[in-house]
Amino acid sequence: MVQFTGQLNNAFSALADDTRRGVLQRLGKREASITELAGDFDMTLTGMKKHVQVLEDAGLVVTEKVGRVRTCRLGTRKLHEEQAWIAQYQAMLEARYDRLEDFLERTRGGDE
Amino acid sequence: MVQFTGQLNNAFSALADDTRRGVLQRLGKREASITELAGDFDMTLTGMKKHVQVLEDAGLVVTEKVGRVRTCRLGTRKLHEEQAWIAQYQAMLEARYDRLEDFLERTRGGDE
DNA sequence: GGTAAACTGAACCATATGGTTCAGTATTGC
DNA sequence: GCAATACTGAACCATATGGTTCAGTTTACC
Numbered sequence: 001m002v003q004f005t006g007q008l009n010n011a012f013s014a015l016a017d018d019t020r021r022g023v024l025q026r027l028g029k030r031e032a033s034i035t036e037l038a039g040d041f042d043m044t045l046t047g048m049k050k051h052v053q054v055l056e057d058a059g060l061v062v063t064e065k066v067g068r069v070r071t072c073r074l075g076t077r078k079l080h081e082e083q084a085w086i087a088q089y090q091a092m093l094e095a096r097y098d099r100l101e102d103f104l105e106r107t108r109g110g111d112e
Numbered sequence: 113m114v115q116f117t118g119q120l121n122n123a124f125s126a127l128a129d130d131t132r133r134g135v136l137q138r139l140g141k142r143e144a145s146i147t148e149l150a151g152d153f154d155m156t157l158t159g160m161k162k163h164v165q166v167l168e169d170a171g172l173v174v175t176e177k178v179g180r181v182r183t184c185r186l187g188t189r190k191l192h193e194e195q196a197w198i199a200q201y202q203a204m205l206e207a208r209y210d211r212l213e214d215f216l217e218r219t220r221g222g223d224e
Numbered sequence: 225g226g227t228a229a230a231c232t233g234a235a236c237c238a239t240a241t242g243g244t245t246c247a248g249t250a251t252t253g254c
Numbered sequence: 255g256c257a258a259t260a261c262t263g264a265a266c267c268a269t270a271t272g273g274t275t276c277a278g279t280t281t282a283c284c
Contacts, residue, residue: 005130013128017272018117021197028204035230045231047273054271068230068281078205079198085133086191086198092140093190129242147260157261159243166241180251180260 004081007059011082014058019043020051024060024074031073116193119171123194126170131155132163136172136186143185 014020019041026032026040038048052072055061059077063070126132131153138144138152150160164184167173171189175182 009128009130012124016121016125016128024201028208044274074205078202083198086195089136090190093186096140156244
């Protein structure tokens with residue numbers, strides 16, 4: 001099996017934070033510098049830089065420094081694996097529910 | 113707006129760990145005691161207890177103690193909000209892509 | 225050439241996380 | 255009643271997280 005788990009860990013933990021989810025939505029509207037993002041989320045440059053770093057490590061954001069400003073944009077990661085994991089989990093829940101239904105059906109048949 | 117963000121934080125951070133995702137899949141097959149889970153994941157009882165606590169706080173697992181054994185089962189949380197967040201993010205990416213396409217289309221028309 | 229802007233890195237801080245051990249407590253079964 | 259089982263709680267540990275300040279460095283602009 002490929003090393004999907006590290007990717008899942010990174011992305012899920014990147015998403016487990018208000019500020020970072022906010023930054024993603026903000027970058028959805030328009031690219032932004034660190035300064036802009038720090039302003040929008042009322043945080044120091046250094047603090048925002050760290051969040052951006054986390055998002056970049058998770059592949060959710062790419063940055064490019066030209067001159068003295070670093071521009072942040074949404075990355076290539078589309079959260080397909082994360083979506084797939086959740087979908088598979090839900091399918092499992094469904095299957096369990098079906099088995100329960102089935103069980104109740106058979107039990108009812110036997111009891112009555 | 114309702115306080116969805118705390119739920120998202122809890123669930124995403126609960127999912128950002130191999131062991132915990134493993135426990136969820138394990139519990140999908142069959143309910144289990146803390147001892148069983150600790151054995152399956154080669155961890156102390158106390159360690160596993162903490163993971164189960166995190167999952168329980170996120171609503172992904174419910175536990176019930178009868179006699180001296182605490183049985184763990186999958187909870188009621190179906191990750192719909194998390195799935196929705198991801199879907200909305202992907203929709204945003206799509207929309208951006210469409211706008212880009214549109215832009216390129218218009219630019220090409222003007223340039224050629 | 226000098227000042228301001230934008231970022232960066234190191235250091236620090238408080239708290240959280242993921243694990244352990246150890247010392248209980250409560251239940252079970254002989 | 256006693257030993258073993260199953261869990262629990264406190265304490266501890268190392269490292270990570272989310273933030274700060276402060277002291278640079280680089281770039282832009284008058």
